[in-house]
Amino acid sequence: MAQFLISLPALERNAQLLAEVAGASGARLLVALKAFSTTAGLGTLRPYAAGCCASGLYEARLGARHLGGHVAVYSPAYRESELAELLEFAHHIDFNSIPQWQRWRSTCLAHPRVQSGELQLGLRINPCFSTGHTALYDPCVPGSRLGIPAEQLHGTDLTGISGLHFHTLCEQGAQELIDTFRAFEKQFGSLLASPQIRYLNMGGGHWITKPDYDRNALIDLIREIREMYKVEVFLEPGEAWAIHTGVLRARVLDVFESLGYRHAILDVSASAHMPDVLEMPYRPDVYAVHPSGNGTPAVSLPGEHYAPAGEPGAKPHTYRLGAPTCLAGDIIGDFSFDHPLQVDDLIVLDDMSHYTIVKTTHFNGVPHPDIAVLQADGKIRTARRFGYADFESRLG
């Protein structure tokens, strides 16, 4: 069987680095479960993380159970039943729009946990300042639905709000965060400085565990913010906890030539198991397990050697790696190898633990729609309702 293989020592190495940043800066570092929520790995992160960043009720429950600590929730919109449950155990609930805040304000403010300060409420704001280049991952693109722009705050009753949250980065360095914070500060600095604001959550997208990330610059920025604005600072990276910790191991099911291409059919699908390969799109690093190999994927096993694949034509044997599905475009890409591929060869697709696994299960923990049938008598019968147990059982 194909296998997502995650290295616990690699997760721990990332977690140690992140915990060092937390210790040196005084920030609280949460695990964004939207990026990595494999329960078999969360136990490794638990001693190092301050808690979780959840995209809704399912991830919040998962985080409370498997990570413990602080539960920070942000969703573009909350259902009534979801909010009612979150009020019982979350520590931060952030709202995405003024209508959401106005809709849920009185319910929240009436709750004893809000009144006691155990649960704090915040707003996700949009500093309208982009540092990224991929629109799909940029919450500050024109027309974005994510976060409240500065002008919308004027005239809004913010009684009960004690936090500000922004998330704008994706796979970026400390300088991009500094530039973003300065843009945020210009627009929201006076609100941040007011005594009502007690926390600032600077979202995710910080590539803190990459070797060239300037961790000292991040630490200095956080210290400056804590000192100047007297707020608790939170970061909620996802990718940084899980980057370079996992691979997808696949087998070659068939090799053949057709219409001028050599095809290798694998037992995994881009559409079903690595949707970002098609959505983003991106080209994963690929290795063939072969005695001649000298490559180093995120997870290597004793006795195995990994021969890196190249661009098409760069090495003698080029193949189109495709899925065993009916979708014509379910293609992982064209890759060349030093040796011909054969049925049963093992192929390793690199860096597949962050986002890939969650996208192939329940992305963001969004509850799965019911499956229902319209019967001949005109009645609808729910054939299957999915719940939290279905979500958690698929995470492993």
Ligand SMILES: Cc1ncc(COP(=O)(O)O)c(C=O)c1O
């Ligand atoms: C609100 C929010 N926080 C945190 C993250 C985690 O970002 P990353 O995995 O890039 O660190 C995301 C990612 O989309 C997000 O939308």
